Amino acid sequence: xxxxxxxxxxxxxxxxxxxxxxxxxxxxxxxxxxFSASYFVQPQTISAVGYDFPAEYIQKLQDKGVDIEGMQxxxxxxxxxxxxxxxxxxxxxxxxxxxxxxxxxxKPVLPESYKxxxxxxxxxxxxxxxxxxxxxxxxxxxxxxxxxxxFWMDTMLDELKKTIAMVDIIIINDEEAIQLSEGEHCLxxxxxxxxxxxxxxxxxxxxxxxxxxxxxxxxxxxxxxxLEEVVDPTGAGDTFAGAFIGxxxxxxxxxFETMKTAVIVASAMASFTVEKMGTEALENLSADxxxxxxxxxxxxxxxxx
Amino acid sequence: xxxxxxxxxxxxxxxxxxxxxxxxxxxxxxxxxxFSASYFVQPQTISAVGYDFPAEYIQKLQDKGVDIEGMQxxxxxxxxxxxxxxxxxxxxxxxxxxxxxxxxxxKPVLPESYKxxxxxxxxxxxxxxxxxxxxxxxxxxxxxxxxxxxFWMDTMLDELKKTIAMVDIIIINDEEAIQLSEGEHCLxxxxxxxxxxxxxxxxxxxxxxxxxxxxxxxxxxxxxxxLEEVVDPTGAGDTFAGAFIGxxxxxxxxxFETMKTAVIVASAMASFTVEKMGTEALENLSADxxxxxxxxxxxxxxxxx
Numbered sequence: 001x002x003x004x005x006x007x008x009x010x011x012x013x014x015x016x017x018x019x020x021x022x023x024x025x026x027x028x029x030x031x032x033x034x035f036s037a038s039y040f041v042q043p044q045t046i047s048a049v050g051y052d053f054p055a056e057y058i059q060k061l062q063d064k065g066v067d068i069e070g071m072q073x074x075x076x077x078x079x080x081x082x083x084x085x086x087x088x089x090x091x092x093x094x095x096x097x098x099x100x101x102x103x104x105x106x107k108p109v110l111p112e113s114y115k116x117x118x119x120x121x122x123x124x125x126x127x128x129x130x131x132x133x134x135x136x137x138x139x140x141x142x143x144x145x146x147x148x149x150x151f152w153m154d155t156m157l158d159e160l161k162k163t164i165a166m167v168d169i170i171i172i173n174d175e176e177a178i179q180l181s182e183g184e185h186c187l188x189x190x191x192x193x194x195x196x197x198x199x200x201x202x203x204x205x206x207x208x209x210x211x212x213x214x215x216x217x218x219x220x221x222x223x224x225x226x227l228e229e230v231v232d233p234t235g236a237g238d239t240f241a242g243a244f245i246g247x248x249x250x251x252x253x254x255x256f257e258t259m260k261t262a263v264i265v266a267s268a269m270a271s272f273t274v275e276k277m278g279t280e281a282l283e284n285l286s287a288d289x290x291x292x293x294x295x296x297x298x299x300x301x302x303x304x305x
Numbered sequence: 306x307x308x309x310x311x312x313x314x315x316x317x318x319x320x321x322x323x324x325x326x327x328x329x330x331x332x333x334x335x336x337x338x339x340f341s342a343s344y345f346v347q348p349q350t351i352s353a354v355g356y357d358f359p360a361e362y363i364q365k366l367q368d369k370g371v372d373i374e375g376m377q378x379x380x381x382x383x384x385x386x387x388x389x390x391x392x393x394x395x396x397x398x399x400x401x402x403x404x405x406x407x408x409x410x411x412k413p414v415l416p417e418s419y420k421x422x423x424x425x426x427x428x429x430x431x432x433x434x435x436x437x438x439x440x441x442x443x444x445x446x447x448x449x450x451x452x453x454x455x456f457w458m459d460t461m462l463d464e465l466k467k468t469i470a471m472v473d474i475i476i477i478n479d480e481e482a483i484q485l486s487e488g489e490h491c492l493x494x495x496x497x498x499x500x501x502x503x504x505x506x507x508x509x510x511x512x513x514x515x516x517x518x519x520x521x522x523x524x525x526x527x528x529x530x531x532l533e534e535v536v537d538p539t540g541a542g543d544t545f546a547g548a549f550i551g552x553x554x555x556x557x558x559x560x561f562e563t564m565k566t567a568v569i570v571a572s573a574m575a576s577f578t579v580e581k582m583g584t585e586a587l588e589n590l591s592a593d594x595x596x597x598x599x600x601x602x603x604x605x606x607x608x609x610x
Contacts, residue, residue, distance in 0.1 A: 089490055185394055188531040209514035212531065221605050223526035226493040226517065260608040294610065300526050301606045303565040305599065 002041040003067070004249040005114055006033045006242060007133055008123030009103055010047040010061070010071065011080035015234050015278060016096075018088065025278045026057040028080065029123045029147075032235035033242030035282040036269045037121070038064040039290060040246030044114050046133060048072040048106040050079040060283065069111040077102040090230045110136040118142040119249035121241055124149050127156055127163040134166055143254045145169045145245050146199070147237070153179050165198035168254065171241055173205045187212060188219065201259055203244075205237065213263050215256050222263045223301045225271045225293075232277045236270040239282060243269035268293040307346040308372070309554040310419055311338045311547060312438055313428025314408055315352040315366070315376065316385035320539050320583060321401075323393060330583045331362045333385065334428045334452075337540035338547030340587040341574045342426070343369040344595060345551030349419050351438060353377040353411040355384040365588065374416040382407040395535045415441040423447040424554035426546055429454050432461055432468040439471055448559045450474045450550050451504075452542070458484050470503035473559065476546055478510045492517060493524065506564055508549075510542065518568050520561050527568045528606045530576045530598075537582045541575040544587060548574035573598040 013027025034043040044067040049058075051074065061068055083097035108129055115138040122130040124147045134144065146167040152160045153176070164170060172180065174187060181190035191202040191214035202214045210224040244266040251258050271293060272281045318332025339348040349372040354363075356379065366373055388402035413434055420443040427435040429452045439449065451472040457465045458481070469475060477485065479492060486495035496507040496519035507519045515529040549571040556563050576598060577586045 186531075186533060188533055206514065209511065210526070210528075219531055219605060220608070221515070221528035221531070222608075223515075223528070223606070226491075226524055226526070228491060228493055257609060261610065264608055264610075298608075298610060300524060301528070303525070303527075303569055303603075304562060305566065305569075305603060 002119070002249045002252060003044050003114075003117045004037055004041045004119040004121060004245045005046060005070075005117045005133065006030055006037060006043045006121045006123065006245070007046040007108060007125065007130065008033050008121070008238065009080055009125075010045065010049055010053075011082060011103070013234065013278060014081070014083035014097070015232055016083075016085040017090065017232055017277075018086065020231070020277055022277055024081065026060060027082065027234070027278060029235070029238040031061070031279060032238035032273065032282065033121060033123055033245075034061060034066045035064055035279055036239040036242030036273075037246030038066060039269070039285065039287075040243065040250040041119070042067055043242070043246070044070055044117060046070040046108045046110065046114075048074060048102045050077040050102045051075050053079045064283070067113075070109070070114055072106070072109070074102050084234070086233065090233055093233070108133050108136075118252075119245055120144045121245035122146045122163070122167065123238065123241060127152055127160040131163045131166065143168045143248055145171060145241065147171050147241050148176070150176055150179055161197060164194075167199050169201040169203065169259070170194060170199045171203045171205070171244065173207070173237070177202070177204045188214065192216075201256075203263060205240065211263055211267060213259055215259075218256055220256075220260045220263065222260075222267050223297065224267065225296060225300065227271065227274065230274045233274050234278065235282075236273050239273040240266040240270040264297045265294060268297055307424070307554045307557060308349050308419075308422045309342055309346045309424040309426060309550045310351060310375075310422045310438065311335055311342060311348045311426045311428065311550070312351040312413060312430065312435065313338050313426070313543065314385055314430075315350065315354055315358075316387060316408070318539065318583060319386070319388040319402070320537055321388075321390040322395065322537055322582075323391065325536070325582055327582055329386065331365060332387065332539070332583060334540070334543040336366070336584060337543035337578065337587065338426055338428055338550075339366060339371045340369055340584055341544040341547030341578075342551030343371060344574070344590065344592075345548065345555040346424070347372055348547070348551070349375055349422060351375040351413045351415065351419075353379060353407045355382040355407040356380050358384045369588070372418075375414070375419055377411070377414070379407050389539070391538065395538055398538070413438050413441075423557075424550055425449045426550035427451045427468070427472065428543065428546065432457055432465040436468045436471065447557075448473045448550075448553055450476060450546065450553075452476050452546050453481070455481055455484055466502060469499075472504050474506040474508060474564070475499060475504045476508045476510070476549065478512070478542070482507070482509045493519065497521075506561075508568060510545065516568055516572060518564055520564075523561055525561075525565045525568065527565075527572050528602065529572065530601060530605065532576065532579065535579045538579050539583065540587075541578050544578040545571040545575040569602045570599060573602055
């Protein structure tokens with residue numbers, strides 16, 4: 001089975017929606033991405049947790065086939081904790097608590113066994129840390145995907161640009177694309193500006209309006225499944241990212257056609273995540289469920305000429 | 306050649322964008338819809354103009370093959386005139402002038418030659434007038450499409466609902482769908498509520514995010530072509546409506562598959578309209594241009610599994 005390195009937090013989440021509320025559950029971008037990628041490849045996590053992280057949560061990751069050699073377990077620190085509350089129609093999210101704890105001083109260290117991995121997902125985080133992962137590899141990898149957010153554009157734009165120059169694809173939302181392109185509201189122009197910073201491809205996620213995939217000279221529009229009920233949007237983007245790198249690594253191909261299908265597969269996986277609280281939906285999918293969901297995207301967008 | 310009745314205003318428009326400004330040019334929803342439909346069928350206009358409407362504009366319609374028997378030319382009234390200004394990114398439009406003139410007291414009268422037409426586009430307008438067209442037909446037509454807007458929901462909701470109950474499809478934008486469904490922000494739920502009012506199908510246009518087509522149990526997502534330059538958005542919706550009914554009438558079929566392709570054809574035609582000022586782009590398209598634009602939509606949304 002192919003491997004994919006997944007850099008992203010493994011943490012405690014507490015989620016509150018108008019209809020439900022969780023205790024401290026397993027969460028973090030790395031968790032969603034690893035669970036999601038696990039349906040396609042063996043994910044190799046790069047993360048850190050504290051002494052308070054339950055063995056059963058680590059077992060959950062291992063049960064999904066996640067290689068945890070790159071997970072640092074710090075005996076003198078607490079795990080990261082994030083709490084949020086969603087309002088009315090789930091479009092607005094309020095962060096209630098962010099305790100970085102173990103993540104604050106975390107320096108990623110690649111185990112020897114990760115250093116030849118060809119497919120890498122750099123989840124949202126400090127761009128210097130994202131870059132340090134690439135620098136620890138034994139070789140130039142086949143494909144590196146990058147997620148980032150406004151915070152890093154506001155506070156570390158120069159560092160972020162250095163990291164962007166090293167990756168093959170950047171996966172961001174429409175607002176982030178506008179900001180990164182210095183205010184370009186036309187998304188195809190924004191994508192062109194971002195491609196000029198280095199990446200071969202850009203994915204711009206538009207939430208309920210689907211996603212656009214751009215190369216220097218091509219564009220693909222992926223629809224969003226019109227969902228009747230969104231139970232919990234947490235982790236949808238991280239699920240997308242994990243499935244995306246997982247599918248690419250499984251196919252071991254980086255051409256535009258493969259990217260297109262990967263966007264659909266990633267959208268399908270994200271559509272599961274939002275149907276249940278936390279990682280619940282993502283923990284127990286069958287191959288048939290995934291296949292049928294992907295077919296729904298085909299049905300949704302296919303037409304005869 | 307098949308016919309399609311097009312009910313919609315034929316008028317003077319004056320358009321101002323940050324980059325260009327027109328004099329009084331030919332405009333109105335009926336003009337855009339007729340020009341657009343003319344590439345697929347013979348449009349039969351139901352409209353009224355005044356003594357001041359230039360013969361060369363009537364000739365333009367006839368040159369596109371529009372049957373003008375249902376156009377009333379009122380010698381004692383002036384033509385409708387509408388002026389608007391677009392701001393910065395073309396998303397905001399300010400109406401500067403609306404002189405209804407001849408349209409104010411207009412009562413549609415169907416010529417005998419229209420009374421057996423099977424495909425009908427009821428452009429945005431007073432729902433009692435829209436209904437009066439259906440009542441003048443010799444028969445129950447094969448397919449009636451309806452466009453409407455917030456104004457009629459605000460002022461004549463009961464009349465509008467009576468008209469909606471008589472049509473096969475309603476073509477509206479997302480805001481209008483939310484209002485018509487009494488505040489349902491989930492578009493698939495909104496569509497279901499609207500279907501329950503009578504129509505077999507609902508199209509919800511989302512501007513730069515494409516369009517959704519719903520039947521009672523199916524859904525289709527049409528992408529929007531990512532355009533780099535929108536010169537003038539005027540008439541895009543009317544172009545969509547005209548091409549939609551034109552394609553359906555040309556195919557002489559009303560199944561869901563035909564609706565899907567019609568949404569793509571309609572989106573393709575609308576994408577031409579916004580590339581030039583007024584009706585200019587729509588007046589001189591070749592069959593090859595249209596075919597290639599439709600193929601672009603296929604390329605944009607097609608993926609391999």
